[in-house]
Amino acid sequence: MKKLFALLFCLAAASAQAQAFPEREVKIVTGFPPGSVAELSLRALVRSAQKFVDKPLIIVNKPGAGQSIAMNELMAAPADGHTLGMVTDTFMGMTYYQYKLRYEADEIQPVVGYAQLRHLLFVKGDSPLKRYEDFVAQAKRQSVSYGGTGVGTTPDMLGKIWARASGLKLDYVAFKGSNEYIPSVMGGHVTSGIVDISGVAKQLEDGSLAGVVVFGNERFPEFPNIPTAAEKGVNVDMSMFNAVITIVANRKAPADRTRVLQDAFTKAAQDPDYRAAIKASGMHAVVVAPEQIRTRIEAARKLSIPLMKEMNLLQAN
Structure with a gap:
């Protein structure tokens, strides 16, 4: 009987400890x-x-170096569950391999x-290059600049892959975030940029920016006149x-x-308030399980690592 009571006490203590987590604020580090x-x-x-969490959730911004600064912060923090990260899955499938980091991507x-995200290339609204054919013709004659978030990130790679597949001369200009390079395009300091559609939807609507090409398999329902790269014969x-x-x-x-945190953030991703906020911003809300994320990461690696090798972008970790 004493053993039974001891076992029940241990189970109750373990349950109470699990329920007590998090014991303090949880930080979410983002690049x-x-x-x-x-x-x-x-x-x-x-x-x-x-x-769904009774302790404060604190966002910590660590921009730069293609999200690697933020991920370094996550991996250097005590592995006690009180630090999370926010990152694109393409970081583990692509960007990671372009930096010398002290941990494995699968950690x-x-x-x-x-x-x-749903990416497109955009230019200033009154640019003479807002038609796909005009942009391509110019980029075949001389280098055209395009902005994006950090070296080795999705905008960088999309531009490089597109240039390689289409014989274009593109010059990448790295910024910390879209809030920097969108105004740079609007101000004429950079010719074009690659970004998620939500970042420029309002400017596309009012004509201050123009979409040139969608990097996906389907046109955007909200902007059906912007062609896809596949439609234009890009074979990647x-x-x-x-x-x-x-x-x-x-x-x-x-x-x-x-x-505990996975349950809270999964519920949050399904929460009507979150969904309404995302819809209003123009982004595409999803709920993707860890196993599906890992499958996407592996697919990205299969395509991107050989390409990065050809482009001399790989770093030995």
Whole structure:
């Protein structure tokens, strides 16, 4: 009987400990700067997730170096479950291999994917290059600049893959976030940019910016006149680089603690308030399980690593 009571006491203590987590604030480190499209999506998610977590959820912005600064911060923090990260799944499938980092890509554990990006190339509204054919003709004659978020990130790679497949001369200009390079295009400092549609939807509507080409398999329903790269004969499927924005954890964090946060953020991704906020921003809300994220990562690696090798972008980790 004493053994039974001892076992029940241990189980009760373990249950109480699990319920007590998190014991303090939980930090979510992101490589996107305040006000950028992806960062605003995280803020919407955190507002909803706070309904399911009784300790503060704090966003920590560590922009730069293609999200690697933020992921370094995540992996350097104690693996006790009180630090999470927000990152695109293409970081683990592509960007990681372009930096010298002190951890393996698979040590970053997907928790839940909550939004998906849909990329396009855009120019200033009165640009003479707003038609696809005009842009391509110019880029075949001389170098055309395009902005994006960091070296080795999705905008960078999309431009490089497109240039390689179409024989274009494109010059990449790296910024910390879309809130920097969208105004640079509007001001005429950079000719074009590659971004998720939500970042420029209002400007496309009012004509201050113009969409040139969609990097996906389908045209955007809200902007049906912008052609896809596939329609224009580009023979590389670039849709896989339309990243899923994902909450991640250190794989070494206790599994029971990670599950508590996974449950909270999965509920948040399904919350009507979050969905309304994402819809209003023009982003595409999703709920993607960790297993699906890993499948996407492997597919991105199969396509991107050989290409990065050809382009001399790989770093030995």
